[in-house]
Amino acid sequence: MKLIMAVVQDKDSNRLSSALVESNFKATKLASTGGFLKSGNTTFIIGTDDHRVNKLLSVIRENCESRDQMIAPISPxxxxxxxxxxxxxxxxxxxxxxxxxxxxxxxxF
Amino acid sequence: MKLIMAVVQDKDSNRLSSALVESNFKATKLASTGGFLKSGNTTFIIGTDDHRVNKLLSVIRENCESRDQMIAPISPxxxxxxxxxxxxxxxxxxxxxxxxxxxxxxxxF
Amino acid sequence: MKLIMAVVQDKDSNRLSSALVESNFKATKLASTGGFLKSGNTTFIIGTDDHRVNKLLSVIRENCESRDQMIAPISPxxxxxxxxxxxxxxxxxxxxxxxxxxxxxxxxF
Ligand code: NI
Ligand code: NI
Ligand code: NI
Known part of the structure; x- marks a missing residue:
């Protein structure tokens, strides 16, 4: 049995929650604030069998991996x-x- | 020394806090949201001597154990x-x- | 690699955040409520190399150590x-x- 703590950006939080449910992982979300990552963060606490840790890590990676995004800047x-x-x-x-x-x-219990 | 993380329902959270104080355990509460359990959750972080872990687990069980409750449904x-x-x-x-x-x-410190 | 969880008073939280950044530690803050300490608390989650744990502990101690403070009481x-x-x-x-x-x-990731 392992405990996984994952700090992810708020914008990926809902998508990760859904993906965890689909893959039958049980998670608790804690509200957290910056530090590891640039904007608002959510910390997930997930308990799982040892043999499912790799699957869990790939679910987190698929839904939260760092990527570049084009955004329209605000007009001055x-x-x-x-x-x-x-x-x-x-x-x-x-x-x-x-x-x-x-x-x-x-x-x- | 052990660190215990316990995710419990909000409705049991105050009762558990009082019971922990009575039994001389020191706890910190983190606000959390669903996943392991159906409604709003609270995560407790508790540090304790190894030899008091069983006592702590029984305090959590006594105050938070899953049970059936009769509720009046809302009229349609x-x-x-x-x-x-x-x-x-x-x-x-x-x-x-x-x-x-x-x-x-x-x-x- | 170590995971450090530190529960500190809200009043020391911003100062500790700045000191952690200065010393190149990466931290996530979780909002928490009383228990270990008297008023509102913040829980820091910090990941670090084993060989920097002592440095991290001294940063926490320097910024959060328990101390006596003179305060003006409210008039009755x-x-x-x-x-x-x-x-x-x-x-x-x-x-x-x-x-x-x-x-x-x-x-x-
Ligand atoms: Ni299994
Ligand atoms: Ni003892
Ligand atoms: Ni190093």
Whole structure:
């Protein structure tokens, strides 16, 4: 039995929750704030059999892996709107920091 | 020294807090959301001597164990109120998911 | 690789965050509530190399160690204001409860 703690971006949190349910993993979500990753984060606590850890890690990777995304920048306030041609910029989003811990004992009441 | 993480239903959270204080356990509560259990959850982090782990597990079990409860269902909206005879239904409430972890080092500053 | 969980008082939380960044530690903050310490708490989750654990513990100690502080008491309501001479009282603030855990596996996606 292992305990996995995974810190992921809020924007990937709902998608990861659904993917965990589909793959029959039981998770608890804790609200957390920045540090490991740039924007608001969610920390997942997941208990699983040793032999399913690799499957769990691939579910997290598939749904949260760091990737580049094109976003439309905000127009500058009070600028000359006629002269301003906005073009999308590439930003890195997503990413997961994952700790796998051994459990001495696991109980459900 | 062990670290115990216990995910319990919000409805059992205050009762468990009081019982932990009475039994001289020190706990921190983290707000969490569903997954292991059906409704809103609270995650407790508790540090304790190895020889008190069994006592701690029985305090959690006594206060959070899954049990059936009769609840009055909501009347159906727009139904024929005269013909509707509500009767209580049995639902499962409570429950705890508990991880016991070994600690390498414990410090208090 | 170690996982450190540190429960500190909210009032020390921002200062500790800054000190961790300065010393190149990556942390996630979880909102938590009382138990180990008297007022509102924050739980930090920090992953680090084994050989930096002592440095991390000293950063936590320097920023969160329990200390006495003089505070001005609130004037009693409805008392005789002329006769009341407020004098500061000494209270204990700060403090940290720290768990160091071994990690089986650490991944970043
Ligand atoms: Ni299995
Ligand atoms: Ni003892
Ligand atoms: Ni190193």
């Amino acid at each position: 306030m009070g600028g000359n709107a006629d002269a301003y041609v906005p073009h999308p910029v590439e930003v890195e989003v997503g990413g997961a920091t994952v700790f796998v811990l051994s459990i001495d004992q696991f109980e459900q | 909206m727009g139904g024929n109120a005269d013909a509707y005879v509500p009767h209580p239904v049995e639902v499962e409430v409570g429950g705890a998911t508990v991880f016991v972890l070994s600690i390498d080092q414990f410090e208090q | 309501m409805g008392g005789n204001a002329d006769a009341y001479v407020p004098h500061p009282v000494e209270v204990e603030v700060g403090g940290a409860t720290v768990f160091v855990l071994s990690i089986d596996q650490f991944e970043q």
